[in-house]
Amino acid sequence: MDPTLYCPGLQYELRESADNRLWSVQPPYTGCAWQGPISATATAMSTVGAGVTSPGQTGARTTTAPRRPMRRGGKPPPDRPQRALFCLYLKNPIRKLCIDVVEWKPFEYLILLTIFANCVALAVYTPFPNGDSNVTNGILEKIEYIFLVIFTVECIMKIIAYGFLMHQGAYLRNGWNLLDFTIVVIGMISTALSTLIGDSFDVKALRAFRVLRPLRLVSGVPSLQVVLNSILRAMVPLLHIALLVLFVIIIYAIIGLELFSGKMHNTCWNEKKEAFMDEPHPCGANGFNCTEHDSDMVCSEFVPGINNTWEGPNSGITNFDNFGLSMLTVFQCITLEGWTDVLYNIQDAMGRTWQWSYFVSMVILGAFFVMNLILGVLSGEFSKEREKAKARGDFHKLREKQQIEEDLKGYLDWITQAEDIEPEGEDQSNQDARNNPANEMESTDQLGEEEIQQESWFKKRKKDFERINRRMRRSCRKAVKSQTFYWLIIVLVFLNTGVLATEHYNQPLWLDRFQEYTNMFFIALFTMEMLLKLYSLGFQGYFVSLFNRFDCFVVIGSISEMILTHTNVMPPLGISVLRCVRLLRVFKVTKYWRSLSNLVASLLNSIQSIASLLLLLFLFIVIFALLGMQVFGGRFNFNDTQDKPRSNFDSFWQSLLTVFQILTGEDWNAVMYTGIAAYGGVHGFGVLACIYFIILFICGNYILLNVFLAIAVDNLADAESLTAIEKEEEEEAQNKSKSPTPHEEENVEEEEEEEHSVEEEETEEDGQYDGERSEHDEEAESQTKMTLDNEEEYEEEQNSQGCDLEGKFEVRS
Structure with missing residues (x-):
């Protein structure tokens, strides 16, 4: 049983001495109903220890095993094996030193700071094509050795402290430690190979694993571990969905291979000018007719190895010529990005007949049905984890309550036994308590006589004013909570929104004046509303509500904007930004619209999980941005006849923007086509570059972004249930009394x-x-x-x- 007992308003401890008999009370111990018996027994325990048993004991004294020392924060130390690495025992000074260092909080902060510095160094690195470099990159390569040494020392110290593999709680038994060990080993191998054989392709490929070091931040941030573990628990049902998606892609890829193989390589060729069309696209006998477009144009057939032949759309990547490219094209269509372009190219090559049925059925089955199962699985798993967490919380609260009740019972039994030992102190305290009321009554009589003598005419008037003020505050409070006031504010908010919507470019002067005067009018009305609530509810009562704080901020911001506009203190851009505060008035409707208010409240309640997910998403974007710099940095300018595309990986910030663009699904396939062409296109191993973009799109768009939707769906369900409960309570209240109270809204x-x-x-x-x-x-x-x-x-x-x-x-x- 825990020897520390908590009481509302105080904390005191009853500690057992070395001989397991004497107990001492640590002051202060005021504020509880049983403070008197404790004060009475405080002296008795110092002299009569052998005759009193500890809480929970009855009869003879029992000996208990010594408790293990508690760590800071109340957590017991982890169980460590008696021997690590077959030779280091717990009393070994080297192992004791390693344990103390790796469990020292500043050491953990130092490692996190080193990981962050390593991420900054990776971001500053500028990739160059053809093995070129600069002075900054050379310095960063030398700094990389320092990071590798720090991470290696940390790894060795943890292995010495916890053991390597062969027992419970060993270093490699932890998944995050396994990730750290893998990154350190790959770093050592890449450094050794770079020193021995130089910068070859294999060494660069191993160096790309350095971008996984930001993942070590997850092991140091508990909130990130919770979110990531929740996603990992959903991997088993997600694997089933992935198999179903793969099955659909394989079926449609084989069908496309049978129907459209070799159909997308012919295009219009001008024999006189010996040039293709300005925007080449497929042609065919039953499809696009080149002669109708230009009499000198003919539909040229694809001949491999000849320069004046067209490979196909997107450098010959989008086609159904083989099983691999057919699967890639089907996956692109299922993501709903550019699937119409593929359909139109097929129609230009074969004619506009039945081809649409293939693509429409693929989109309906693959995109609308199968891919949306991922959202359903994530939403279901998120709801299950939330229910489990709530059940665990309720169970722990119940256990704590039962434990407190047992502790109280044990301590009260012990105090009752202590009271029987020395009752003289209690008799003396009772005698003093009898004498105190008489002295207090005499002092209050004297005070009453003095107050009667000091009362004046001004004091009476002050009392009357306070009484009238209270009545007026009650009346104002009823007014601001009435149904009429509610509808008045709603109408004013919508009128203000309508006036703000009338603003447009190059508007006439009379509209400027109208908007200015109406803005001043609405500012005055909303300011009066705020002052009325402040007077009726009081300063403390008004600012208890978060919405009232938000309303006060909007009013003060609107007044500041009006003053700065008329005094010309701020530049026009600053005033335009400050005018956006007016738009926040629209959110006033959420206070009075019950279902919308419940939805906003549910979203605010889940802000912690959303913040953790945003941090995990940012970490995911950083890792793939760094990986994109290592793989595609400086390679998107391979075509001298065209400008370098804006979506590239040549710098850290541009790489971040490109990765975010791919996550949103906007034109992600065009970035993938450029990446494949940068490594030689479909004729070599360049097509393997699509693996980076596919993994990025699946993990980012279909998993991480769908977790946001899962949280939103769960919050929507909570808001609907809360609204339904409130409606039931209203109906019950109306059944009891037909006159609804003003505060129901x-x-x-x-x-x-x-x-x-x-x-x-x-x-x-x-x-x-x-x-x-x-x-x-x-x-x-x-x-x-x-x-x-x-x-x-x-x-x-x-x-x-x-x-x-x-x-x-x-x-x-």
Whole structure:
């Protein structure tokens, strides 16, 4: 049982001494119902230890095994094997030093800082084609040795501390440690090969694994581990979906190979000019007619090895000539990016007859059905993990509650036994408690006489003003929570939105004046609304609501924009940015629109998981951007007759933008075609470059981005359930009373907080006012008290009258 017991408002400890008998109380211990018995037993435990048993013990004293020391944060130390690497025991000084270092918090921060610095060094590196380099890259290559040494030392120290592989809890038994070990080993191999044989292709390929080092940040950030582990748990059902997708792609690839093989290489050729069309595309006898376009044009057939023949669309990559390219083309069509271009090229080559049925059925079956199963799986797994986490939280709360109840019972039993040992101290404290009320009553009588003498005309007027002020605040509070006020604010918000929508380029002068005056009008109305709520709810009650804070920010921003506009203090660009604050007024409708308010509240509740997912997505983009720089850096300018495409991997920031473009699915296939052509096209191993883009698109678009949709779907379900519960509560309330209360249109939680803060303030004021106005009654009660003979008669009289004089004296004071 935990020897530390918590109580509301205090924390004290009961610690067992070395002989397992004496117990001591650590002050302060005020604020609990049983503080008296503890103070009474504090002295008794120091002298009579052998006769008192510890909490939870009855009868003879039992000995317990010594507890293991707790680490900082309350977590027990991990179980370590008695021997590591077959020779290093726990008492070995080298192993003890390694354990202390690797479990030292600053060491963990140092490793994370080193990983971050390594990511910066990789980002600063500038790739050049044909093995070229510059001075900066040379310096970074030397710094790379320092990073490799640091990571190697960390790896060796953890192996010494935890062991290598052969026991539970060893270094390689952890998946993140396995990733670290793999990166370190590959780094050592690439460095050794670079030193021995120079920068060959194999060495560069191994160096590309350095981009995995940012993944080590995941092992140091627990929130990232939670999100990534949730995604990894969904890998088994996702694997089933992947097999189904692969099955669909293979079927359509084989069908396309049978129907469209070799149909997309013929194009129009001008025999006189010996040139192709400006924008070449396939042609055929039943498809596009070159003669109708130009009498000198003929449909030239594809002849391999001749320069004046056209390979096909996208440098001959988009076709159904073999099984591999056919699968790549089908996958592109399933992603819904550029599938119409493939359809139109097939129609130009074969005619506009039945070809559309192949592509339409492929899109419906592959994109609309099979690919959307990924979202369903992720949403289902996310909901399951959320329910499991909620169940675990409820279970832990229940266990903590039961443990606290058991501890309380044990300590109270122990305190009861301690009270029986030395009751004299309690008798003395009770005698002092009997003498205190009489002294307090005498002092309150003197204070009452002084207050009567000091009361003046100004004080009475002040009391009357406070009473009127409270009534006015109640009336204003009812007004701001009424149905009429609700619809008035809604109408004003929509009118303001309509006025803002009238702004356009090169608008007339009278419209400028109209917008200016209406903006000042709405600012005045919304400012009056804010001041009215501040007066009715009070400063504290108003700012309890997050929406009221947002509303105050919008009003202050609008007033600042109006002042700066008329004084010409800020430049025009700054004023234009500040005017965007006006648009935030539209969000005022979320306060009064219940279903929308519940949806926003659900999204705000999931902001932590969304933030962790955003961090993981950014880490994913950084890794693939660095990998793209290693693989495609400086290679997209291979064609001297054309400009270098904007989507490239020549710098870190441009690589980040290109990777994000591929994640969104916008024209990702064009970037893939350029990457394949940069390595020689379809005639060599350049077609293998598509693996990078396919993995990036699947992991980024279909998995990570769909997790956002899974969170949104889950939040939408929560918002709908919350709205349904509120509607049921409204119906029950209407069945009990047909007159609905004004606050039904407000947010329930914010309403309770505002009402509680305002009513508490007014209750305190009313209590002070009533206490000051009831002096005559208090004087009569004090005289009645003084006529009592002794303390026992006073207590009987007090109980018979049914009033708490002590409380009234406290109010009076």
